Amino acid sequence: MMGRCMRPLERCLGWRGDGLLWHMDLKPHASGDYSIAVVQANSSLEDQSQVFTSPSATYVGVYDGHGGPEASRFINNRLFSHMHKLVSEQGGLSAEVIKKAFDATEEEFLQLVKRSWTKRPQIASVGSCCLVGAIADDILYVANLGDSRAVLGRRAPEGKRKPVVAERLSTDHNVGVEEVRKEVEALHPDDSHIVVYSRGVWRIKGIIQVSRSIGDVYLKKPEFNRNPLFHQFGPPIPLKRPVMTAEPSIQIRKLRPQDMFLIFASDGLWEQLSDEAAVDIVFKNPRAGIAKRLVRAALHEAAKKREMRYDDIKRIEKGVRRHFHDDITVIVIYLDQHRGPRSSKFKEQHGAVDCTSAPVDIYSLNSDEADDPVHTIT
Numbered sequence: 001m002m003g004r005c006m007r008p009l010e011r012c013l014g015w016r017g018d019g020l021l022w023h024m025d026l027k028p029h030a031s032g033d034y035s036i037a038v039v040q041a042n043s044s045l046e047d048q049s050q051v052f053t054s055p056s057a058t059y060v061g062v063y064d065g066h067g068g069p070e071a072s073r074f075i076n077n078r079l080f081s082h083m084h085k086l087v088s089e090q091g092g093l094s095a096e097v098i099k100k101a102f103d104a105t106e107e108e109f110l111q112l113v114k115r116s117w118t119k120r121p122q123i124a125s126v127g128s129c130c131l132v133g134a135i136a137d138d139i140l141y142v143a144n145l146g147d148s149r150a151v152l153g154r155r156a157p158e159g160k161r162k163p164v165v166a167e168r169l170s171t172d173h174n175v176g177v178e179e180v181r182k183e184v185e186a187l188h189p190d191d192s193h194i195v196v197y198s199r200g201v202w203r204i205k206g207i208i209q210v211s212r213s214i215g216d217v218y219l220k221k222p223e224f225n226r227n228p229l230f231h232q233f234g235p236p237i238p239l240k241r242p243v244m245t246a247e248p249s250i251q252i253r254k255l256r257p258q259d260m261f262l263i264f265a266s267d268g269l270w271e272q273l274s275d276e277a278a279v280d281i282v283f284k285n286p287r288a289g290i291a292k293r294l295v296r297a298a299l300h301e302a303a304k305k306r307e308m309r310y311d312d313i314k315r316i317e318k319g320v321r322r323h324f325h326d327d328i329t330v331i332v333i334y335l336d337q338h339r340g341p342r343s344s345k346f347k348e349q350h351g352a353v354d355c356t357s358a359p360v361d362i363y364s365l366n367s368d369e370a371d372d373p374v375h376t377i378t
Contacts, residue, residue, distance in 0.1 A: 020039055020040040020314075021038070021039045021295065021314075022038050022359055022362050023035075023291060023295070024291075024358075026289070027354075029058045029333070030053060030054065030055050030056070030057070030135075031058070032261075032334035034051055034053075034058075034333045035292070036049065036051065036329075036330070036356065036358055037294065038329045038358045039268075039327065039328045039362075040318050040327055040362040041321040041324070042069075042327055043318055046069045046072055046128075046327050047062070047063070047064050047072065047268070047329040047358075048069075048128075048360070049062045049076075049358045050357040051333075051356050052353070052354075054352060054354075056136060056137075057087075057093060057135065057136040058133075058134070058333070059083065059132065059134050060134070060262075060264050060331055061080065061130075061132050062131040062329050063075045063076055063128050063130055063131070063148075064128060064129040064131075064147075064268070065126070066208070067122075067126040067216075068122065068123075068126040069126075069360075071126045071127050071213075071214055074112065074215075075214055076357060078105050078108055079105045079130070080355070082101035082104045082105055083098065083132075092136070093139075095141060098132065098134065098141055098248070099143070102143065102145070102214070105214055106246040110217060124217045124224045127217075127244075128213060128214050129147060129212075130144065130146065131144040131145075131264055132144070132248075133150055133262060133333070135333075140252070140253045141252055142169045142250070142253075143249065144173070145213050145246060145247075145249075146210040146212055146213050147210055147267045148170070149168065149264075149269075149275075150170040150262060150264050151166055151262070151263045152167040152261075153165070153167075153259075153279040153282055154256070154260055155258040162280075163283070164260065164279055164280065165279075166274075166275040166278070166279040170249065173212040173249070174209050174267075175202040175209055175210075176202050180211055181202055184243075191240070204219070204243050207219070212245050212246065212247065212249075216244050218237070219239070219243050219244045220243075220245075220246075222239040222242075225239065260334070261332055261334045262332070262333040263279065263331075263332055264330070265294070265328070265330045266329045267326065268298070268325060269295070269298050269330055271298075271326060272297075272298035272299075272301040273298055278294055278297075282332055287334060294332070295328050296310070303324075313325070
């Protein structure tokens with residue numbers, strides 16, 4: 001069942017986006033509809049994403065890789081499998097189930113790095129942010145590592161100036177946020193250089209902006225960056241203890257009648273659009289293709305910052321395009337649960353379970369990457 005998650009949608013249905021932008025306009029889940037869009041900027045797409053649906057639950061995953069695509073692809077292959085197994089074993093979804101699924105995925109990736117790093121030492125420096133949403137029994141769970149973000153659009157009370165309110169449901173684990181920076185500094189009182197301002201932003205050890213992730217083994221296991229094999233990628237980093245963690249922040253919310261939709265997106269979107277701007281776009285426009293509309297709005301903003309047109313951005317090839325914007329993944333989940341039960345109708349019309357994954361790489365949909373041990377399930 002979960003294996004259906006692991007195949008890009010195009011391989012199943014033959015859909016193909018234009019250029020570097022891929023999208024799926026609209027598809028049903030048990031309590032509404034959802035839409036996905038992805039635009040690639042890096043030479044290899046480092047964003048991965050998926051939606052699992054059944055009559056009893058909906059899972060959403062957005063995985064924003066850094067240092068390479070290996071960690072985000074690995075999470076895309078393994079995390080939902082762990083969640084499904086743990087839900088079955090423990091009799092339902094819970095914050096503890098989600099945390100254990102994150103822990104299991106982190107541990108598996110660590111084992112992969114240990115097995116392969118002598119031949120591929122670079123893999124010790126690969127990591128990924130991880131944002132997960134799960135809906136079951138009208139309870140929403142949002143778990144995240146890093147700075148991908150989940151934002152709720154809810155109907156405003158009568159008399160308010162705006163008809164819809166944006167409510168952030170995740171924590172940005174980015175040391176550019178003063179609160180996160182202080183948290184990291186408090187954990188390392190004996191290291192005055194744990195967070196430094198480098199290349200225009202705050203970074204842990206002058207290297208990385210996010211403080212939580214899957215992977216980034218060389219910043220969690222000091223023995224890796226002490227090894228001479230790793231020094232070909234840079235000078236050793238003196239670590240007394242891990243400077244990053246895979247401990248997710250988890251928020252739990254009972255869905256309410258005024259909750260209209262959720263936006264799950266990598267930070268490529270939030271670099272260009274505020275929470276409020278994104279929620280307004282979803283509220284004011286038709287459902288079909290709404291994720292693509294958000295991606296295009298972000299690209300328009302990226303073009304405007306460079307005094308360019310969107311059409312100019314579209315002509316720039318992957319790799320070079322990373323200088324203008326990041327990979328961007330957007331999943332919009334509509335919440336219609338307050339309009340009446342839908343799961344039985346969903347089961348009758350669409351089968352018991354379904355899983356949609358965005359492409360592994362927009363330009364490499366039929367490549368041999370599926371045979372790479374990094375993202376083959378074993």
